[in-house]
Amino acid sequence: MNKILTGGITRRSLLKTTATAALVGAVKTAFPSGAFAATAGPEVTAAKLGFIALTDAAPLIVAKEKGLFEKYGMPDVEVAKQASWGATRDNLVLGGEANGIDGAHILSPLPYLMHAGKVTQNNVPVPMTILARLNYDCQGISVAQEYAETGVTLDASKLKAAFEKKKAEGNEVKVAMTFPGGTHDLWVRYWLAAAGIDPDRDVSTIVVPPPQMVANMKVGNMDVFCVGEPWNEQLVNQGIGFTAATTGELWKGHPEKALGMRAEWVEKNPNAAKAILMAVMEAQQWCDAMENKEEMSKILGKRQWFNVPPKDVIGRLKGDINYGNGRVATATGLEMKFWKDHASYPFKSHDTWFLAENIRWGKFAPDTDLKALVDKVNREDIWRAAAKDLGVAADDIPASTSRGVETFFDGTVFDPENPSAYLESLKIKASS
Incomplete structure (x- = not known):
């Protein structure tokens, strides 16, 4: 838990720093020439990010609450509540310059559906980028x-x-x-x-x-x-x-939400996109620490975020599950993961599964070139660059863009190298 990030600062000491002034001081110690010693600073200081009131939006909310966007040169990032995923989509179509949003806490398949014009008005494609996964499970x-x-x-x-x-x-x-x-x-x-x-x-x-x-x-x-x-x-x-x-x-260990942004914004502001990503990645590390769960549930419960009692957040955040039908389980390992087990890294193999399932249910054509589509939208290369600048430990950076073969609770197997075989093995699908 107490891994060294860079410059002799431990992860715990850095993540527990909350005041803006102290954060700035900490980053100067870690990066003597500033957070962007190796590269130019962010092209802009502002971006508008959407979120839905769901626990897996926590990395964006914590990054805002803890001053992490400011730490990485993006003090004017706004984290704005969206009414629904449809509203998130519509505001991404508009973009920040047209009073919409530039990026969002988002359902992992949605950037692909937008990029391909499957869920947009008149089926007009909106090029999208996935910068990170936000969480596993829960x-x-x-x-x-x-x-x-x-x-x-x-x-x-x-x-x-x-x-x-x-x-x-x-x-x-x-x-x-x-x-x-x-x-x-x-x-x-x-x-x-x-x-x-x-x-x-x-x-x-x-x-x-x-x-x-x-x-x-x-x-x-x-x-x-x-x-x-x-x-x-x-x-x-x-x-x-x-x-x-x-x-x-x-x-177990399934991918869930993503940090998605309009591709146009990322291409126009590559350093700013990486700065936002670094802030979110550091927030993910903070969110993953069990000692922070109580504070996190209080933050999320605030009126401007979820407006719910912290007790509605804390149990499952820790992996303690009251199912409500007489079953109660504690320390299940089914808690939401934000960082461990490579939860932040956007595996291309996982996006391939999301697309295969959307072929299964008729959202994409069976002959869709999944690899080409994933390569266009998934920018795991930006994640790796951000991880390098953050001084992320080598063990926390996957060697491959694929997590390999996945097995589901019913024994079904998904090999990302052969999604067609997976689809053929399924008895019930849109064409059945």
Whole structure:
């Protein structure tokens, strides 16, 4: 935990520095000629970054709260709350110069959907860049209280008969996610399909913004939802429903959100983009330290960020899970990871899986050149440059752009070198 960053400063001593003046002093010690001794300084001092009220936005929020953007020469960065992922997309299409945003805490597949013009007005492509992954794990699939007696957990097949009965009675079964083709859509689809429930035929998928999930389930607008924290924990704390499974149980160590920016902005301001990235990476290290979780939950709970009680954030942030159906587990290892296990590095193999799943569900054509698309959007090279300037330990920098073969809870295997074989192995998909 106490790794040396650069210039003899320990990670702990640097990350615990909060006052702006002290931060500036610390960075001068670490970088005698300034933070950008090796390169020119940022081209601009401002950028507008969007976020959704989800725990995985923490690196952006902490970077703002702790003065880290200022530390790296970007004192005028604004971190602005977005109403939904659709609003995030629309504001990215506009761009900061047109009163939109320049970048965002974002669902990892969304920059690809925008880059290819799949979710934009008139299908006009908006070139996008992924600079980092923001986190692994800690999303949840939660179910309305009426299904408690089914005993459903990681195995969704226990819902099959209940769903069929509800439909036979003339009622719709609604499964909510946050954006079509986004991570939460893909997790809940994978979970249902693995149990033989076709998400396109057996249920209706609906889009609900993350902060509105709990209120909508409370009034009976949905049967199941998939969303990030703190909303699953809040659901349980309010006694409205329960968590069947966390997404880390589907695929432990799975990628989730990303730091995405308009490619035009990154190309125009490469040093500023790297400075923003460095601030976010340092914040990720701070967020990952267990001793910071209490303070972090208080920061996120503030009115201008999430406006929730810290108790709705803290449990699952530590890996302690009250599922809400009598199951309570502590120290699960399913807590949100921000830095360890290479959580910040944007593996190209992970983006390949997101694109393969979007082929599975009809968002991309089967003949899409996945490698070419990933190479255009994923700028892991900028991450590596930022890591070098930060003095990140060699062990924290992956040797390859691929994490290799991944195995899911149902035994399905994804080889990023052969996504076609993965797609062929799946029984339920859009074409089935």
